[in-house]
Amino acid sequence: MLVSAAHPDDVDFGAAGTIARWTAAGVKVTYCIMTDGDAGGFEESHRAGITAMRAREQAPAAGLVGVDGVRFLGQRDGYLEASHEVIKQVVALIRQVRPEVVMAMHPERGWDRIQKSHPDHLACGEAVTRAVYPAVENPYAYPELAEAGLAAYKVPYLWFYGGPRERDNHFVDVTDQVDAKLAAIRTHASQHPDLAAMDARVRQSLLENAARCGLDEGRSAEAFHVVGVNTPDTFAGF
Template identity: 45%
Template sequence: MLAESEINRVLTVTAHPDDVDFGAAGSAALFADRGVQVTYLLVTDGDAGGNDRDLDNSGMAELRRAEQTSAAKAVGVTDVRFLGYADGTVTPSLELRRDIARVIRQVRPDLVITHHPDRNYQFVAPSHPDHRAVGGAALDAVYPDARNPYAFPELLREEGLEAWTVPEVWLMGGMTPDHWVDVTAVLDRKLAALQSHVSQIAHVEGFEEAVKARWAEWATRAGFGAGRYAEAFQIVPTA
């Protein structure tokens, strides 16, 4: 596992607006507070989200981009990028791998945080097909694509993007987490980030209590003790 001092740039790669806030916004806030450069990359604009049809897909995408930008600011992240893939139709294609590898070579992160590519049979919410597709494509972009100068040669030839090796990946939403981050000190900012996604959570009764109970359970599993809250990840070394 990377030492804290070895993490200077972090890239999160997620499918939809709000995914990073459920899974890693507390960690992002802690990184940002230490002066770490944090970049959010979202594969879709969330155009198929929402729970009514007051907006068409284009209008929903615009709203959700704005919500994600606001959520990022709540935890100190200002670099938010969207690839514009269609919500609900993502596959781990060569095109997606190339697009993620491009951003990896641009950002040159020490750590990538993304979705677990496997289905979670204990808790289905993290297993949206887009999540699994993005997680798989992001792992492929980390290894071997971004580090291999012969992969997607147009990235180097036409865009001047040199190969980059990401030392470590943290996966969100899997069944076997082995690393927990105590986010108690930034819980208010994590909640503020999630509450920025009004289109997704305004209709959910007891939302705050439910998510806090989940984070408290992870803190208990981590051994942090009562009254603490945690985010959970599975660490993947890439050496």
């Protein structure tokens, strides 16, 4: 499984419970963090070292949910675009990892809470979508990658998180993973001036997701928009 995020901490908010559940079942997960997070944080005193700080926060956060592979693309925070430079980076990584599932932030803006639709989030989703189809499975897209030994690969499933509520079509019960998810989020200490409020809001959101998909009261869930790309129900062409 390859999970992409625009900034350090995005994946922990969006999918860390599901990832913890998958890694506990033996699934190998790799993170792709697209930007260096240099525009994050709230303390002026952190400016000089914020990039290194955020990288140091992401590694243990990943470890708390069973992830030991974190790749940084090094793009500038706030300037991420679905450019061919970024798409090529994603294609190369997908061809290296060859995951059953590629997960990314949603490329569509959600008007119910616009904060989850940061422009970098949308760019992350668009870049990954364009990488997954058609570039990663086309040996003639970025031919230098194939020449370097990174053969074309067909991704079975694309999962999005953090998108418009009306796009959600799959929910994962993460009741047993809530504590691990929150521990991962808290590891990004530079980003949270009010940990109690953050904790309460995340817990409430997970409860609301569970109610939306019909789970018993008190259960928690993460929500996704799942797209089949190369499955028994899909075919090439229009």
